[in-house]
Amino acid sequence: MANFTLTHLTYAGAGLPTASVEFDPKFTVIYGSSNTGKTFLVDSIDYMLGGHVRPSIPRAEGYGQILLGLLLPDGRPLTLVRKPGGKSIHVHQDDLRELSHATPDAIVSARRIRSRRDISHYLLSKLGLDDTYVRTNEGGNTELLKLADLTHLSVVTDTRMIDPNPPSQRTRGTAARTTARSVMKLMLTGEDEPPATKLPNAAQRRVQRGKINLIDSLALDLHAKLSRDQTPDELRDQLAGLEDSLNNMARSLAGESEQQARVVAARAHLAETDAELEARLGEVLDLLGRFDTLRQQYETDLARLEMVSEAGNLLGYFQVGRCVFCGADPEHQQAQHGHQETTQLHEAVLVESAKTHSLLADLRLTIEGLEGQRDELAERRTALSAQAAEADGALAQIEARLAPLRDGLQDTVDERLRVERDLELRARLDELEEHRSQLVAQGALPSKRRESLIAGRILSSFDELFQRTLDSWRIPDVEGASYDPYSGDVSAGGTARAGHGRGMRALLHAAFSIALARYCLDRRLPHLGFLVLDSPLVTYKEPDFDADRIPPNVIDHFYRSFLAFPGQAIVVENATPPPDVLEQARIVTFSGSGARPGFFPARPSTANRT
Structure with missing residues (x-):
């Protein structure tokens, strides 16, 4: 299966020193002091992949371009350029790492809504997933796969890392659970859903009746605007x-x-x-x-x-x-x-x-x-x-x-x-009449479409990999680790992830993401190819969570597990990696001072500029 590789994240601005981090194709660790821009870096990666929440910190003021470099599945470079707060992304088939005013090869919408001109369709087409369907509700409706359905499984921010919401779900709600289950089926089996015509449920039928009333009102208004009573x-x-x-x-x-x-x-x-x-x-x-x-x-x-x-x-x-x-x-x-x-x-x-x-x-x-x-x-x-x-x-x-x-x-x-x-x-009246006829024709309650489940042997294989990941970190009391396709949550030690404290929730989320990436990459199943984890070890804890602290040996084994990771891994943490990881991985240290105080370099003083 085709995959992406992240090469760098860069902030560029006129008259400002370029802020950039280069990623190793295998394993990159970004660690150091708090409040140095580590989480901002992860949020920026998500933002460049179509996220709608603009990352913002005072040190980012004045920077006019965000550049995210990738390698396509065939090895060709690609740079996504987005203005902070911009609604479009400029795509350059080149490796750009400075402020650029070059003509882009394509301009796509930054919203991941699966139109033919958005970042979702552009990137999914490079993975061969642009015509893949996932299920959206219990009635059996389907829609095209969105980039966001995969991004939240590859870029795990610090807030999602400890969120009690199931790690397979992008958002809360019954519809989100159905979509997440369908996406997991796609990733674990490589099978998508057959396209289905969308049919309304009871609530949607009530909405349809409101639409019909609105259409009738609009039609009367349009009739009043006709200058003469003539046929088309x-x-x-x-x-x-x-x-x-x-x-x-x-x-x-x-x-x-x-x-x-x-x-x-x-x-x-x-x-x-x-x-x-x-x-x-x-x-x-x-x-x-x-x-x-x-x-x-x-x-x-x-x-x-x-x-x-x-x-x-x-x-x-x-x-x-x-x-x-x-x-x-x-x-x-x-x-x-x-x-x-x-x-x-x-x-x-x-x-x-x-x-x-x-x-x-x-x-x-x-x-x-x-x-x-x-x-x-x-x-x-x-x-x-x-x-x-x-x-x-x-x-x-x-x-x-x-x-x-x-x-x-x-x-x-x-x-x-x-x-x-x-x-x-007259044409608008005809369109309204046609739309009204469609709404009237779709008023019947659709029968439930039977959901195709993930085979038990596949779930067992994934659960086994999930358990091995936790065991390799030397975490105690995590026997019986498994993924529940119905709830979308994972459990370990007889307790669902939502029932654990923040530290264990973060570890279980990280283990789930790593196991899913390993399972897909080893079997050439759909996956973006990279994994970005923000604060999976949660070194900062409130006093009430002292009993939930992570033993030091878990931290070392956690880092070492990535040395054999089949894809690209980027870990953002406060905890220092062990010496053997420091020797083999690309290490980026944010010290809070000195040559690399954080993601953004120190700006020259006014005296120096003059």
Whole structure:
């Protein structure tokens, strides 16, 4: 039979030292002072296997991940990662021992309720027990095996160790006793229960009648919410017609919207072009203004030059002969007093006048060209304005066609929602009616289904192993040790376990768990493969229990019995193991101080962190 092996339990948190304990594949002893986290460690293992009670101690504050490492039956590693208080478990097909943010291979619910996505189904499928049924009541009803049905037999916490409740039962009650008996039959024989249809008993029938009344009330409420009295077929036909109308409207709306988009794009292009023309026209008008000012300046210069020329002619400045300035005849004029002095002004006026006339002619050509561009730009802007007005008209027409389409589409969508809501209400009414019919049909009292018992020879073999386990610990007065499949309890020395004191109850519970694990593992029968026992020796006792103290030699023999255990054993205790066990087992000591004060390492002081 396939089994698991625990490899480590780790608490990890950002900025905190990792707290971890590694388990030996055969035998691990965790012992030491009280209040160091030993019981917290066991509770954490149970919590990681789907337990609903979150273990909590002050030193665990700040740790954001709990990691439980396992080896699958084929030897592959598996790490379960759960946030304290989280309702889901991340499954990694790897051996992780530090704070991890890797993408998990699977995410399952932490509740052991046997859905297809919870930790129970995931782990039981690895053991080949995912389609195993156990009996749940005397009427013969069955349900799928839960991981919790096996976990409480492999992980025994300190409270359960001394609890008077039978060690084979997970909880109290008649139903729990029936389930525990069926689970024990599965473990001792390898045979599960054949699936059976659940039938109600008298109390359940009373509940069913209440359900029927509730269903009738819900049906009346749903009927009141129907908008119209239409059959489901009529609603489906109406829905089909509405879908066709919506498709036609959607196509029309898409066509109009596409045309609108094209016109809007064209209108935007016209506006962009008009803006460019307006900018160019502004540049041209600015240049015309500048050039007109320059033209006026040229004309003013020419008028001045003409005035200078006329004045020179009238005064004789521009004639060759007697100097108009000194009266000397040409022959009496000095070398530097030639005719250039008398004609230089005239020549300068002529040259300047010719130059200005040339510039003015060029300027007038430029102005004429700019005036042509101005007129062309103005004409183009006028044409663009007409095109823009035409586009605005087309958009108005499209919008006028779109408005009724949108209104009609919204009305059709609202009507479709109403029909779909009515269809959903009709479907819920049909479901309620079907459920009501099932409840009515299941109202008969079912006959008891005969329970298949565990064969006497198997019970004798188990009782013999149970007795040998107690005898190997050298416990006095435990003759006749046996397991009662009807009550689920064990007895020794002629007294049921519940009738003994705390110390003997703990030893009998531990012996039962060890014997069950040995029996299953030796015969390859269903078992998780590991056994975790918390405080089986109960070293701390109240004064009233002095007569129930465990002799020291029992402690030594108890530890030595695990050296030949066929599976994996983890014992959490206050009592110190004998030297030979210290040499052969993995020993984890919590001293309360020093290098390993407890499960959680000492946190660095503020001074050290700074």
